[in-house]
Amino acid sequence: MRHAIKLAAAGAATLLAALPAWAANVAEAVTEAAPEAAAAFTPTADMVSKGDTAWMLISAVLVLLMTIPGLALFYGGLVRAKNMLSVLTQVFTICAVVALIWVTYGYSLAFTGGGPFIGGLSKAFLMGVDATTLAATFTNGVYLPEYAFIAFQMTFAMITPALIVGAFAERVKFSALIVFVVAWVTVVYFPIAHMVWYWAGPDFLPAATDDAGLLWAMGALDFAGGTVVHINAGLAGLVGALIIGKRTGYPREPMPPHSLTLAMVGAALLWVGWFGFNAGSNLEANGIAALATINTFVATAAAAIGWLLIEQIAKGKPSLLGGITGAVAGLVAVTPAAGFAAPMGAIVLGFVAAGVCYVFVTAVKSRFGYDDSLDVFGVHFIGGVVGAIGTGVLADPALGGQGFFDYTVAPAVVGAFDMGGQVLTQIKAVATTILWSGVGSAVLYLAIDKTIGLRPSVEDEREGLDLASHGERAYSS
Amino acid sequence: MRHAIKLAAAGAATLLAALPAWAANVAEAVTEAAPEAAAAFTPTADMVSKGDTAWMLISAVLVLLMTIPGLALFYGGLVRAKNMLSVLTQVFTICAVVALIWVTYGYSLAFTGGGPFIGGLSKAFLMGVDATTLAATFTNGVYLPEYAFIAFQMTFAMITPALIVGAFAERVKFSALIVFVVAWVTVVYFPIAHMVWYWAGPDFLPAATDDAGLLWAMGALDFAGGTVVHINAGLAGLVGALIIGKRTGYPREPMPPHSLTLAMVGAALLWVGWFGFNAGSNLEANGIAALATINTFVATAAAAIGWLLIEQIAKGKPSLLGGITGAVAGLVAVTPAAGFAAPMGAIVLGFVAAGVCYVFVTAVKSRFGYDDSLDVFGVHFIGGVVGAIGTGVLADPALGGQGFFDYTVAPAVVGAFDMGGQVLTQIKAVATTILWSGVGSAVLYLAIDKTIGLRPSVEDEREGLDLASHGERAYSS
Amino acid sequence: MRHAIKLAAAGAATLLAALPAWAANVAEAVTEAAPEAAAAFTPTADMVSKGDTAWMLISAVLVLLMTIPGLALFYGGLVRAKNMLSVLTQVFTICAVVALIWVTYGYSLAFTGGGPFIGGLSKAFLMGVDATTLAATFTNGVYLPEYAFIAFQMTFAMITPALIVGAFAERVKFSALIVFVVAWVTVVYFPIAHMVWYWAGPDFLPAATDDAGLLWAMGALDFAGGTVVHINAGLAGLVGALIIGKRTGYPREPMPPHSLTLAMVGAALLWVGWFGFNAGSNLEANGIAALATINTFVATAAAAIGWLLIEQIAKGKPSLLGGITGAVAGLVAVTPAAGFAAPMGAIVLGFVAAGVCYVFVTAVKSRFGYDDSLDVFGVHFIGGVVGAIGTGVLADPALGGQGFFDYTVAPAVVGAFDMGGQVLTQIKAVATTILWSGVGSAVLYLAIDKTIGLRPSVEDEREGLDLASHGERAYSS
Amino acid sequence: MKLIIAVIKPFKLDEVRDALSEVGVQGMTVTEVKGFGRQKGQTEIYRGAEYTTNMVPKIRIETVVPDDLAARVVETVQASATTGSIGDGKIFTIDVGEAVRIRTGETGETAL
Amino acid sequence: MKLIIAVIKPFKLDEVRDALSEVGVQGMTVTEVKGFGRQKGQTEIYRGAEYTTNMVPKIRIETVVPDDLAARVVETVQASATTGSIGDGKIFTIDVGEAVRIRTGETGETAL
Amino acid sequence: MKLIIAVIKPFKLDEVRDALSEVGVQGMTVTEVKGFGRQKGQTEIYRGAEYTTNMVPKIRIETVVPDDLAARVVETVQASATTGSIGDGKIFTIDVGEAVRIRTGETGETAL
């Protein structure tokens, strides 16, 4: 008698049988760079922990929650009612488009070897990946199902371009934006992700010490994506806001948030989901993931309280929008530092981020007169820079930080921390990101503006993009 | 000295002590069908992974999130403001009622042996189940705490009838609906769940090869509930919509969604929660769960983009409602295929589902003139059928699929895949579901309509069901 | 060549190397009370399960979700639109403030030894805690990363004072409230948490049998915080409502909820997040966590259905607000019983809680005329008392309950259950909580009222606190 | 010119608008209002707090028409808005001194 | 007949309505509006962007009453809506030519 | 006194209000309304269900002014609200019998 089954069992049984499994994002190293070394180490199915797998899957889900509905509501609540759906549709569509690109060629470009700037196409269409292939973690002899790693990293590629749209909300053509995003992830995001995050893995690096992205090899510390996600998106946002120009009526006409309630819900979900983002970036469910969790609580709390205190002092009325903006600034700043800083360091980082971002959002923006609609630059870029540089300080074991690991030997050993040198490295990483993202984004915006056109007509803008671009109204009775 | 404790420790200590544990949904097989075989295999506490347990508990929570607030908002956002609370109350109350029924007799009917169509009452009131009893997974020698399995499956029983209410939203009597749901889960849902999902488990089936539900024994593949949940609910919805009749004023009066914002939040939470639904259905946190996760990302993304592209071409304005409707269609279609298809196959499935559902929702519905208020039939039934049949194709290892396992031997081995035969089997499973659900639902609706009456008065409908049925208003100032 | 890394690896590698790890909240016991006994037991890194760690981190995230946006929306939806932001800001700010206090001195006061009423300051600023220190669970030889335990418990400290604000919503001065909360967690919450939850841990208690909080030592059972969280906050709410006085216009002017939709979303998220609260309190992902999960489903469902049935009978219109209020009452009641009661017992508990809370919310409140705006007393206090006493009954193994463990020996053994005695103990624990919380809260309110003043001007109240206190409006167009 | 103010049941709006268009009314302005009259509102109960607001959602239409069309308009509204049940609403007629079309500055009946 | 338009503070609505019922007013129509006048609105600040809208939420009541009741109605509104502080609102009286009850077609004062 | 009712495009509100303040108008009441006229609304499509509501969001301003200011006010609104494109709106003038300031009981033009 023949029984069909949920094939769930297929992989599991295979795992139990301990068949030779493939090394995941280290396959390059294994099969090309150093085949003889590969013989020396083959990850096996029993190096995978179900606890880690559960943690990475739920972390991926949390990052999706952070994006939709989280980010969508945070942004959507801050625009006028007539543009609500346009923001929601943009964030939602970006998620979907990038998910498809990711499995088509994005993952391959970001997470295979090939060079310091970009990977290759050997895993395009997820070729060679299946339910039994493995991806390295940061610990010798600990692996994840490669699909789990792909799914987790996919969510980062989805949220990053979605962050950008806040900078020119209420005044961008939908189709042009989607074309931009497709080009941008390809030309800007995947390379930067490769530069910062790609490396051969702890068991393979000793045999192929140059098999890593540019900034990783430089020794830049970025726990969960301060450069790749926030500085990158924050700058692309500003460039877009400048090229597209100000909203019609800005800053003369009042443009109050149509629903601070929804913005608060969005901010809360950003916070909730950010635990997947930060603690998930540890790739294992262990004490460092727990540290990243604590830091994601307290840096955020500090920045929220910091912003509220500034408002209390400056104008006597601490506001909800202030509190949630501070929280997001804290989340951004702690992102690169989440698994490196001690909790007390994270608190300091949160307070600093709140102060600096407050100045940019309230004073610098109006001083220079650019229309960064939802303060993507003021919060994500600025908060990201504070966090990236702060990480170089706070990772110092002298301050209770976690220091860094030397992976050129296996098993990896703790490296000697040099705060000055590390801060310099961090600045270099920030500068590289600024250069790549700034130039890349500008070129793409201009190209699209000259061809398709980035901006809707003034009538459409007056009418609201919901009706004009999508033929829908957010609210009826 | 005596110390009271959190008895959390009770089970744990027992587990540690490796006392003889009971086989969970295989108890029948063990104690009745084949006592001598049972002697040959006894699952023990060390066959339970805390990683799996954590994953199943969080998956159950995700499916609840998907239902409330997810589904409730997705549906609620699409009705007029005056019926908002009625939809929310229906979904919420269905959740609560079915949870009680599930532990009272539902779990027992669905997940104990007894026959091909329905189980028995041996576990009514969860008799014999405690914190140390175990439930089988799809892998030999891997077990879950039975309570975790019960909780997870409970959430499926909760969401399925809740899906139905969208078909006749804005025009059903609350009390009659609840009576219908109680009868429907008993007569329709539990039997179909038993037919599709009940089996003795991998370690027990060899000794009792006929101890399985009808469709499971037939070899039908349904990873996470395409037949049990979506085809079943989608058809019950259509039948209800036809028997109850159209909304007063339909289609003459405009009935635009009162809050596309909330509908989008609902759709996003459906997506987020669906990872528990699909990847949780693997019952283990391993590579196949990760595959199901990836597929749940990309099929959904493909269907969303597919729908948006169709709208872009057909009317020039891609809409948010289109995007989220496509996403749900993709989620439905990938449900039965989640752990079987390769990611590229899932993408194709998503695109196909978007196209087919689009036609049903926009053209077929208006052509035939039925008032399926929120397109439960057009999305869940049609998407479910596309997915069920597509699974027969995409599971083929020749297309990168996972094939199926032959559990008649222990440990289970990979079976030989025959695409044509599998598709036929899938069609048979769909047909069986259609027959059972269609007939069962129609009989129940008619019986209730003749007795209690399904429809509120026209005045109540005009006034809105919120005030008329619940004495509340969704929004005040 | 030197390689920088994500220091995630640091802890992990250390764990692998099985370096001597520190016992976490048992450090006191080890180093002070019984150094020679400590020599006999040293928890090691391999006593930590990644499945448990993943479970505790996600549980912490769920409790945050429960608070923001969950509780914030549940409360916010029930106030008038003009006070929406004030409620959201209060809940959000309380979360942030308490997170900072928790790592500064709260954790230390609650979870270090020192005395029956309060702990010490040895872990102030998380001194001595790092990514390798461990915290005990309820099972001998099973430990958690201490950071995970700290994060989880942090979320309890965050939500408890946030619960209070519902009692005097729409009429409290923001700054005075925050001052109150800082004082209240210090003087009321940390001591009660210490009394109920602090103990040396199963491997250390035998050598230091008096190293536990007052109520823990008394043998009071409180699985997830019925006394610490709900009775405590519920009473503090009532005291505040009485001292602050009624809302201007209450009960003459109608004050309908401005958005029952949002209140429902909040209630649903409370339910969703409560699984982290209740099942997470087990500290391990095992069968008892699964039991707590089931109970959190069915007690809630029973209470929701119970409330709806009462309304159906009493006024013919079951309401959404009734259903969700019942659900919250059920959640509150099952909190202390979650891991002790059998599912059928939990159902009974849910029904009883619905009935009793219904009477308090509808009849007692109007009879005595106090203005407990959002029924914090009627639901959290009353439901908490029902649950606390009910736990003494339902934990009885004779009723299918889990009984209790005697931890004075290692490994712990099951104790002999005496229902009458246990109920008495529960009542004593409730009484102690009432006394401490009632007196402590009253003193703090009065002190703050005499100095800063608790109440805004009548003009500000009329205008709405959103504009008056925060300079913002929740909704614009 | 006359200003005709009609308070009607919300679901009647489309019907009334179409009927008015047919008799030659070229423009109107519509407001969501709450009405208080013989028709009583539903009782709302929130956790035991009972509110009978006596306020029923209505639609208020205002349209300015030439004098000679006024009677016809009133009739048309009355005919198309009626359901025969309590709460169907009222129609009031008021004199208008002047009318201006903002776009062109036209005045009087040509402005309508 | 007279159309009395009163713009009042929102929280006064119930009081005014009850007072009007007592003097014999049988119906009225209520609109949520924003008022601009001597009373200034609160300043709103969103991330540093400051808006002083000068718009204050008000309730606009309109009721058509027989000529002989008009003065009484105006007085009653004035008495019941006043708080003595700025922004209490205005009452305007306008002539109404005709009134029709939609349900019955009744006209004139019997339609009110 | 005259009641001036102006229906304008929503984004013109600030401009019109400022212009009116300059010519001496001290108060006005503003309502969010929907307009039906020559300007057609956007077509909305929801899963294939197409609605052309013909209703466009507008702002309705009403202000009561002394007789001698009325013409000036109408002109000012016309000038400040115009964009030249269809749907700019209308201005209607109606006689007001009496005005009362609720706070003080003042009547007539001093009440405005």
Ligand SMILES: Nc1ncnc2c1ncn2[C@@H]1O[C@H](COP(=O)(O)OP(=O)(O)O)[C@@H](O)[C@H]1O
């Ligand atoms: N005197 C009035 N002035 C202004 N509006 C009125 C007046 N009387 C009734 N209305 C409006 O007409 C609506 C219907 O009136 P109502 O007395 O309920 O029913 P009917 O018109 O069928 O007698 C009310 O809800 C109110 O909006």
Ligand SMILES: Nc1ncnc2c1ncn2[C@@H]1O[C@H](COP(=O)(O)OP(=O)(O)O)[C@@H](O)[C@H]1O
């Ligand atoms: N000339 C006017 N025309 C129409 N409405 C007015 C006029 N003046 C005032 N109002 C309305 O009356 C409200 C109260 O007027 P305001 O000048 O603020 O206070 P007060 O009536 O106490 O002097 C305003 O908010 C506005 O809605």
Ligand SMILES: Nc1ncnc2c1ncn2[C@@H]1O[C@H](COP(=O)(O)OP(=O)(O)O)[C@@H](O)[C@H]1O
């Ligand atoms: N006869 C009328 N009575 C009342 N309001 C009118 C009338 N005609 C137009 N309106 C209002 O004026 C607005 C603009 O009118 P419309 O005909 O669209 O453009 P225009 O004024 O430029 O000719 C309409 O949306 C409606 O609110």
